[in-house]
Amino acid sequence: MEFKIGLIHGDGIGPEIVNEAQKVLDAVAGKYHHTFHYTNLLLGGASIDATGLPLTEETVAEARTCDAVLMGSIGGDAKTSPWYRLEPSKRPEAGLLGIRKALGLFANLRPAYLYNELRDACPLKDEIIGDEGFNLIIVRELTGGLYFGARETKNIDGVETAVDTLSYNENEIRRIAKRAFEIAMKRNKKVTEVDKANVLDSSRLWRKVTAEVAKEYPEVTYENMLVDNCAMQLVRDPKQFDVILTENMFGDILSDEASMVTGSIGMLSSASLNETSFGLYEPSHGSAPDIAGKNIANPIATILSAAMMLRYSLNLDEEADDVESAVERVLADGYRTGDIYSEGTTKVTCSGMGDAITAILKEA
Numbered sequence: 001m002e003f004k005i006g007l008i009h010g011d012g013i014g015p016e017i018v019n020e021a022q023k024v025l026d027a028v029a030g031k032y033h034h035t036f037h038y039t040n041l042l043l044g045g046a047s048i049d050a051t052g053l054p055l056t057e058e059t060v061a062e063a064r065t066c067d068a069v070l071m072g073s074i075g076g077d078a079k080t081s082p083w084y085r086l087e088p089s090k091r092p093e094a095g096l097l098g099i100r101k102a103l104g105l106f107a108n109l110r111p112a113y114l115y116n117e118l119r120d121a122c123p124l125k126d127e128i129i130g131d132e133g134f135n136l137i138i139v140r141e142l143t144g145g146l147y148f149g150a151r152e153t154k155n156i157d158g159v160e161t162a163v164d165t166l167s168y169n170e171n172e173i174r175r176i177a178k179r180a181f182e183i184a185m186k187r188n189k190k191v192t193e194v195d196k197a198n199v200l201d202s203s204r205l206w207r208k209v210t211a212e213v214a215k216e217y218p219e220v221t222y223e224n225m226l227v228d229n230c231a232m233q234l235v236r237d238p239k240q241f242d243v244i245l246t247e248n249m250f251g252d253i254l255s256d257e258a259s260m261v262t263g264s265i266g267m268l269s270s271a272s273l274n275e276t277s278f279g280l281y282e283p284s285h286g287s288a289p290d291i292a293g294k295n296i297a298n299p300i301a302t303i304l305s306a307a308m309m310l311r312y313s314l315n316l317d318e319e320a321d322d323v324e325s326a327v328e329r330v331l332a333d334g335y336r337t338g339d340i341y342s343e344g345t346t347k348v349t350c351s352g353m354g355d356a357i358t359a360i361l362k363e364a
């Protein structure tokens with residue numbers, strides 16, 4: 001089959017890790033007789049350097065012509081990069097928020113699980129990890145809440161004051177809740193809705209609407225948890241979670257925590273989906289400007305994001321399984337980039353890891 005894939009190389013380690021993912025996609029195309037047409041899209045700092053803006057209409061228009069978009073990472077060092085001397089709405093991150101909004105990517109899926117081979121990297125004690133480890137997914141609402149509410153910084157009677165607004169309507173909550181329950185149906189059938197309903201009106205609406213949606217999925221266990229408690233439970237007993245459903249800001253914070261708890265943030269993928277099968281796929285980690293250009297970054301999160309893209313947007317389940325098993329194989333064979341290296345394993349570069357995964361795909 002033929003597909004059009006947008007590639008956002010982005011900033012920092014973005015170009016290196018996207019190149020490795022593209023190698024893997026090319027191997028998949030060869031093996032399964034697909035044709036992937038790639039188109040490069042500018043976003044973030046790279047877009048600022050080329051056009052003065054972190055997101056242009058051309059990028060949005062071109063992305064709309066794609067079946068899916070694969071992204072590396074955007075942003076730079078806030079202390080040293082000239083991008084951060086621009087006003088906030090012109091900085092790299094504004095481009096990412098802009099493309100999420102423009103393409104209606106309201107459903108952000110962020111899996112966090114423990115690779116058996118990488119148990120040593122997990123910062124939790126053995127008795128917490130248990131025999132099976134943990135495997136959860138955060139379903140984060142991505143186009144509402146504080147990130148997109150009215151905001152303003154003003155001077156009131158000589159006092160500088162800043163306001164951000166957290167607003168959700170029931171439709172925004174319902175559509176993301178449905179996604180979370182659908183995902184739970186294909187997993188362990190449990191949804192934990194996370195909020196701050198003891199304080200916030202918006203959270204009380206989240207509880208009300210998600211409870212209504214839960215009635216449509218009687219097989220799924222539904223529970224509510226306060227976000228501060230959830231932050232604690234993620235390190236106390238992550239095994240209790242299957243699907244965590246939450247609003248934009250809470251999801252941003254909890255997903256970093258969840259990925260750190262796995263000990264391998266360089267391994268975790270993510271997908272941002274709209275109402276159709278279109279999605280933007282990106283690793284859960286950032287642009288790591290400190291190691292950019294050194295060919296030492298871990299490309300696995302991006303390669304697994306490409307696998308998610310095969311599965312969710314291109315409907316190529318077998319191919320996605322193949323990529324995921326190839327990743328497991330290289331880990332079992334002992335290949336490690338620096339971030340997950342431990343004694344007795346074989347240290348490889350970013351491109352070395354991409355080559356190892358590609359080789360396994362080609363041979364199997």
Ligand code: IPM
Nearest residue numbers: 075093094096097251252255
């Ligand atoms: C993420 C990032 C972004 C967010 C930033 C870069 C705007 O932290 O994808 O989690 O806060 O959503």
Ligand code: MG
Nearest residue numbers: 252253255256
């Ligand atoms: Mg974040």
